[in-house]
Amino acid sequence: MGPVFSGALLGGILAGLSGGVGSFVIVITTIGILALGRIVSEFAKRYSGSGTVYEFIARSLGKRAAVFSATAYHAAVISLAGLGIGIIGGLLLRDFLNSHMGVDLPWWLCSLIVLAFLFAVNLVGVKMSIKAQLVLIVLSVIPFLLLFVAVVADGGADVGAAGNSLDSFNPGNIAEGGSIFKGIIFAILMFVGFEMSAALGEETKDPKKSIPRAVLSTVVIIAVFYILTQYTLAAGSTADLFDFAPMAEHYLGHFFAVWIELAILLDVLAVGIGFQLAAARGVFSLARDGVLPTGLAKVNARQQPIGGVVTVTAASVVVVLISLAKWGTDLVDPEGMPDLFFNQPVFYGGFVGASVIGGMLICAVYALVCLGALKLFATKNPLDLVAAIIALVTVVLGIAAQFIEGLAPAAEASWSRVAAIVIAIVMLVFAATAKKETIEKVAQHATEHD
Numbered sequence: 001m002g003p004v005f006s007g008a009l010l011g012g013i014l015a016g017l018s019g020g021v022g023s024f025v026i027v028i029t030t031i032g033i034l035a036l037g038r039i040v041s042e043f044a045k046r047y048s049g050s051g052t053v054y055e056f057i058a059r060s061l062g063k064r065a066a067v068f069s070a071t072a073y074h075a076a077v078i079s080l081a082g083l084g085i086g087i088i089g090g091l092l093l094r095d096f097l098n099s100h101m102g103v104d105l106p107w108w109l110c111s112l113i114v115l116a117f118l119f120a121v122n123l124v125g126v127k128m129s130i131k132a133q134l135v136l137i138v139l140s141v142i143p144f145l146l147l148f149v150a151v152v153a154d155g156g157a158d159v160g161a162a163g164n165s166l167d168s169f170n171p172g173n174i175a176e177g178g179s180i181f182k183g184i185i186f187a188i189l190m191f192v193g194f195e196m197s198a199a200l201g202e203e204t205k206d207p208k209k210s211i212p213r214a215v216l217s218t219v220v221i222i223a224v225f226y227i228l229t230q231y232t233l234a235a236g237s238t239a240d241l242f243d244f245a246p247m248a249e250h251y252l253g254h255f256f257a258v259w260i261e262l263a264i265l266l267d268v269l270a271v272g273i274g275f276q277l278a279a280a281r282g283v284f285s286l287a288r289d290g291v292l293p294t295g296l297a298k299v300n301a302r303q304q305p306i307g308g309v310v311t312v313t314a315a316s317v318v319v320v321l322i323s324l325a326k327w328g329t330d331l332v333d334p335e336g337m338p339d340l341f342f343n344q345p346v347f348y349g350g351f352v353g354a355s356v357i358g359g360m361l362i363c364a365v366y367a368l369v370c371l372g373a374l375k376l377f378a379t380k381n382p383l384d385l386v387a388a389i390i391a392l393v394t395v396v397l398g399i400a401a402q403f404i405e406g407l408a409p410a411a412e413a414s415w416s417r418v419a420a421i422v423i424a425i426v427m428l429v430f431a432a433t434a435k436k437e438t439i440e441k442v443a444q445h446a447t448e449h450d
Helices: 003-017 022-046 053-060 063-101 107-124 126-154 184-189 194-203 207-236 244-251 254-288 306-327 345-376 382-403 415-433 436-440
Strands: none
Touching: 003 022, 003 126, 003 184, 003 207, 003 254, 022 053, 022 184, 022 194, 022 207, 022 345, 022 382, 053 063, 053 254, 053 345, 063 107, 063 254, 063 306, 063 345, 063 415, 063 436, 107 254, 107 306, 126 207, 126 244, 126 254, 184 345, 184 382, 194 207, 207 244, 244 254, 254 306, 306 345, 345 382, 345 415
């Protein structure tokens, strides 16, 4: 899930769009995601397979709905792991090398270096990928927790920060131009990935117990971290201390500022590993079922889905090169802002745009999961029924906010709403017109539990 990446970058976007009540938005989003986690867990108790939500929807809403959900979901994941991770990883690596090592490389070259690293790790296999993520997450979280403690202890009085208060939890304290719905899609994106553990159902000894435990515990742990980081921003930031690194420089010292910059960069790599791992297994599942060319179902000597890994990496490289052609290299803000990653046009047009595409498509798939639960089992249990409704409302709000005046994110990313709709339509047409014999093979490898 990338808690540091999400808490620092998506959380920073959320804090600004919400008008300073990001903590409140995280709380209400956590409720919706926990409800969705309950639904995913109940599905996981019934079925296990590498296709995750794709196979859940096939068993509840039908196989054509599953084809749409699978293609849309993995298009979203590839968008996040390719255009999103490729761009932000390149921008962060470029800034870190430039600031601390005196190495000046263009962002696009740094992006290709990041993608090459992700490709190599995912060829080795899921066990190494998980170990790598756990190590990176532990190392990445520590400085943010220390910064939280320092900000709370200091109170922000010496720099004119807001200091300790519960204002960020109060929706009545929204700053002008903000809204609790304006950044809700980014709040949802901060949790995206919690359901990916279900993709390992075929590789887990007891998925009926292990997968639900992983899904729900992850959501709770990550939510706590997000609330702490949102509170840190609300209590300790100022116009000069606008982000976690400069805040760490002031409250903790230069060493911790560098540690936080490195932590964010390392967590971006962890997110890239996880998302590309999941996307590769999704391509494998679709190809194995005949929805995609069967050649993409190939595995290497380590039994890793080489066809999927190559496909995801190739798509990632292509979108980075398209972004280079569109926004150029190392373009500084025209108003003379410092040459930092979030002042680059490619950050808003590329990274934020990719986030909106991924968020809208994944929210649509989540909505189908909720509808599938309502059809299959949720109406038989009051707790499941409430969970399905709460989750459905949450993800529908994430999509709807993109089309309500004043609630959509940066104008530079407005193209992404159209792109998400076009992708969804293409996937719908594909699912509706796919051959019957292909549809019959869908989700045939999902195992039904007794």
